[in-house]
Amino acid sequence: MSDLPRPDMTPEEFRIHGHRVIDWIADYMANPERYPVLSRIQPGDLRAALPAHAPEHPESFESMFADFEKLVVPGITHWNHPGFMAYFAITGSGPGILGELLSGALNINAMLWRTGPAATELEEVVMGWLREMLGLPSEFFGVVMDTASISTLCAVAEARENLGLGIREKGTGAARLRLYTSEHAHSSVEKAAIILGLGQESVRMIPSDAEFRMIPAELARAVAEDKAAGWLPFMVVATIGTTSTTSVDPVAAIADIAAANKLWLHVDAAYAGPAASLPEMRPKFAGWERADSIVTNPHKWMLTPFDFSAFYTRHPAKLRAAFSLVPEYLRTAEDASARNYMDYGVQLGRRFRALKLWFVLRYFGQEGIRQILRKHIALAQMFASWVDADPNFERLAPVPFSVVCFRAKPQGMPEAELEKFNSSLLDAVNADGRAFISHTKLKGVYTLRVAIGHLRTEESHIRAVWELLQAQTNALSKP
Numbered sequence: 001m002s003d004l005p006r007p008d009m010t011p012e013e014f015r016i017h018g019h020r021v022i023d024w025i026a027d028y029m030a031n032p033e034r035y036p037v038l039s040r041i042q043p044g045d046l047r048a049a050l051p052a053h054a055p056e057h058p059e060s061f062e063s064m065f066a067d068f069e070k071l072v073v074p075g076i077t078h079w080n081h082p083g084f085m086a087y088f089a090i091t092g093s094g095p096g097i098l099g100e101l102l103s104g105a106l107n108i109n110a111m112l113w114r115t116g117p118a119a120t121e122l123e124e125v126v127m128g129w130l131r132e133m134l135g136l137p138s139e140f141f142g143v144v145m146d147t148a149s150i151s152t153l154c155a156v157a158e159a160r161e162n163l164g165l166g167i168r169e170k171g172t173g174a175a176r177l178r179l180y181t182s183e184h185a186h187s188s189v190e191k192a193a194i195i196l197g198l199g200q201e202s203v204r205m206i207p208s209d210a211e212f213r214m215i216p217a218e219l220a221r222a223v224a225e226d227k228a229a230g231w232l233p234f235m236v237v238a239t240i241g242t243t244s245t246t247s248v249d250p251v252a253a254i255a256d257i258a259a260a261n262k263l264w265l266h267v268d269a270a271y272a273g274p275a276a277s278l279p280e281m282r283p284k285f286a287g288w289e290r291a292d293s294i295v296t297n298p299h300k301w302m303l304t305p306f307d308f309s310a311f312y313t314r315h316p317a318k319l320r321a322a323f324s325l326v327p328e329y330l331r332t333a334e335d336a337s338a339r340n341y342m343d344y345g346v347q348l349g350r351r352f353r354a355l356k357l358w359f360v361l362r363y364f365g366q367e368g369i370r371q372i373l374r375k376h377i378a379l380a381q382m383f384a385s386w387v388d389a390d391p392n393f394e395r396l397a398p399v400p401f402s403v404v405c406f407r408a409k410p411q412g413m414p415e416a417e418l419e420k421f422n423s424s425l426l427d428a429v430n431a432d433g434r435a436f437i438s439h440t441k442l443k444g445v446y447t448l449r450v451a452i453g454h455l456r457t458e459e460s461h462i463r464a465v466w467e468l469l470q471a472q473t474n475a476l477s478k479p
């Protein structure tokens with residue numbers, strides 16, 4: 001018997017509470033639409049409802065769970081709601097949730113092969129499966145990261161190491177490194193430059209064309225100009241599926257410029273990458289197989305609960321050279337014969353993330369996943385066709401994947417009033433509770449975004465959002 005005042009749950013207690021939690025999740029997944037998509041609490045509401053101090057004495061699981069339902073759930077914005085169409089409509093799935101649960105139970109830290117042999121080898125296998133699904137050559141070595149921001153940070157660190165200037169040992173010194181990306185690239189590229197001490201000035205944004213794609217001739221011009229001015233160009237980050245419009249940079253042309261100038265080519269396909277598993281979408285990925293490194297997030301568009309970012313590098317030895325630093329206590333007899341993933345990134349401790357993607361890939365199968373992605377793309381095309389056919393709406397970007405950028409443009413309304421109108425429209429739609437959409441700005445124009453990527457989103461849901469947009473447009477344009 002334990003002499004602790006409160007030992008862990010007994011197996012019997014765990015079983016009872018565990019079943020209750022699983023039942024709750026099953027009901028939740030069956031009908032997330034019982035909740036408004038966007039939480040309706042105000043800032044500070046939950047804080048005010050909770051005690052200021054941790055409890056001195058043990059509490060019952062029943063009272064904890066009751067507070068979860070009463071206090072926490074109302075403060076949830078429901079990413080699982082099929083009307084969630086903001087940002088990227090991330091979806092989890094049953095097998096993914098169960099994989100997460102088991103990973104939490106095992107509590108493995110997969111820093112060394114020895115500390116998690118199965119986690120290490122499952123990571124190798126799953127990342128190999130995913131690489132093959134995406135049509136990438138076998139030279140690409142995969143590492144599971146938490147987010148695309150960290151994957152891109154690792155890519156920039158690798159590219160910097162690749163210069164062979166000893167920056168890892170001595171710092172950048174007088175070298176003025178320059179990295180190129182499009183003006184539509186994700187902010188994580190600039191953040192990586194900040195974190196690695198290269199400075200924001202090391203990032204040069206290349207202009208994009210009318211369809212928000214990096215202009216290769218502008219990239220070539222910028223590199224030549226910088227070289228002449230004493231900068232050291234070392235990297236270019238191309239995006240397949242930019243965050244605002246999901247535009248696709250011309251990666252093949254960018255790869256040519258990278259090769260001619262010995263630049264590291266990193267491809268950010270955080271959201272769109274999974275679409276490479278569709279043969280009909282492959283042309284949009286032309287040239288990415290020539291990249292030095294690639295990131296894509298199964299947690300964005302491959303049914304895997306947050307977080308799971310897949311980072312691929314063609315040069316694992318360089319990734320290791322950028323990060324490996326092994327103190328004595330972490331040396332093991334298997335160092336020569338097995339992979340220690342702690343050597344391939346920032347973190348020492350690593351979660352057992354491979355399990356959930358392994359479950360997802362096996363449960364749905366490649367064919368099942370392809371059909372789900374195809375459905376999302378078809379729904380987005382359908383939504384875009386409604387926008388195009390309505391004289392009171394205007395589409396503002398092409399729809400290469402499953403995101404539609406548009407705005408309301410009531411006939412006769414002057415341009416100067418459209419931003420305020422669309423911002424009010426966004427608020428009105430989101431206040432309804434059935435849908436959550438977000439916005440961006442494209443070339444200065446206030447733009448609404450509908451992102452489709454949820455396992456449970458059906459035509460009825462996008463029709464509901466569309467009818468809501470039309471009804472609120474009518475209501476708001478009445479004088």
Ligand SMILES: *Cc1c(COP(=O)(O)O)cnc(C)c1O
Nearest residue numbers: 147148149186242243268270271
């Ligand atoms: C979402 C996104 C990111 C950042 O993803 P995190 O995993 O949240 O860091 C990076 N790049 C692109 C293109 C994205 O869409």
